Amino acid sequence: AAKLSPEKLLCQLRDRVNVTMIQGSDGPFDTSEWQQYLPGKSLNETVGRLDRCAVVSSAGSLKSSRLGQEIDSHDAVLRFNGAPIKGFQEDVGQKTTIRLVNSQLVTVEEQQFLRDALYNTGILIVWDPAPYHAEIHEWYRRPDYNFFESYKLYRSTHPEQPFYILNPKMQWQLWDVLQENSLEYIQPNPPSSGMLGIVIMMTLCDEVHVYEFLPSKRQTDICHYYQKFHDRACTMGAYHPLLFEKNLVKHINQGTDEDIYTHGKVTLPGFRNVRC
Numbered sequence: 001a002a003k004l005s006p007e008k009l010l011c012q013l014r015d016r017v018n019v020t021m022i023q024g025s026d027g028p029f030d031t032s033e034w035q036q037y038l039p040g041k042s043l044n045e046t047v048g049r050l051d052r053c054a055v056v057s058s059a060g061s062l063k064s065s066r067l068g069q070e071i072d073s074h075d076a077v078l079r080f081n082g083a084p085i086k087g088f089q090e091d092v093g094q095k096t097t098i099r100l101v102n103s104q105l106v107t108v109e110e111q112q113f114l115r116d117a118l119y120n121t122g123i124l125i126v127w128d129p130a131p132y133h134a135e136i137h138e139w140y141r142r143p144d145y146n147f148f149e150s151y152k153l154y155r156s157t158h159p160e161q162p163f164y165i166l167n168p169k170m171q172w173q174l175w176d177v178l179q180e181n182s183l184e185y186i187q188p189n190p191p192s193s194g195m196l197g198i199v200i201m202m203t204l205c206d207e208v209h210v211y212e213f214l215p216s217k218r219q220t221d222i223c224h225y226y227q228k229f230h231d232r233a234c235t236m237g238a239y240h241p242l243l244f245e246k247n248l249v250k251h252i253n254q255g256t257d258e259d260i261y262t263h264g265k266v267t268l269p270g271f272r273n274v275r276c
């Protein structure tokens with residue numbers, strides 16, 4: 001597979017990766033029961049038009065970055081899973097507009113997910129690894145983690161908070177673009193929350209700054225900025241094709257290498273501003 005130019009790659013992402021949330025009219029969700037749980041407004045309506053957006057990875061290299069103010073200066077900030085703010089504002093900021101969580105967290109860490117006030121801020125989006133290009137019906141019968149009951153429980157206790165389910169088709173449309181633009185064969189596992197979040201923000205915003213997805217000079221084997229746990233796989237990938245994701249993001253970065261080195265910062269255009 002030959003590598004496309006950055007411009008062509010952006011067009012592929014824009015035109016082939018369909019970022020949508022599950023709606024009440026979609027397949028198995030078109031029941032009267034599900035209508036009570038799924039948000040009435042679309043994600044686009046809920047967030048409105050966004051100009052500058054930040055995506056904050058959970059990498060250990062955010063520690064001592066002092067990027068908090070810069071991150072908070074954005075119109076919207078996306079964070080992942082259980083990444084905390086309290087006690088880390090100086091490095092990661094405090095604004096949370098969207099929190100993207102995986103279905104494992106919602107299911108396996110259910111008690112914490114239902115109780116921890118961390119999740120009560122902003123818009124929640126949950127995603128689940130689906131079989132390769134599976135129909136929504138097939139995925140619904142056999143999700144990777146059966147998070148649906150937990151989702152309903154959360155919606156019942158926080159009816160005012162927007163909480164979306166990411167349409168699982170997106171992960172494999174994105175994976176296909178990753179595979180076609182890599183020289184090696186990629187294990188058929190879905191992209192990380194990080195990569196999914198980047199593409200979600202590219203559909204909502206005019207410009208996206210991503211922090212510590214491509215590691216800065218602070219690169220470390222410490223997995224998360226909020227834990228003492230060491231594992232190189234967190235940055236390089238094990239289950240998720242993280243290394244390939246990072247190569248692709250490096251390829252379409254419109255910022256400087258200096259920005260990556262000093263701030264771990266990547267600049268990407270929103271799809272509205274991509275001309276094909």
Ligand code: NCC
Nearest residue numbers: 057058059060080081102105192193194195213223234235
């Ligand atoms: O660790 P995780 O990811 O929550 O991190 C969110 C995203 O940040 C980017 N990242 C993280 C650490 C690091 N050193 N470098 C990075 O670039 C990645 O893009 C990552 O996606 C996930 O993707 O959902 C993941 O979730 C965790 C875990 O399930 C949640 O934190 C909830 O507890 C997974 N860890 C385990 O299952 C043990 C992780 O593999 C992927």
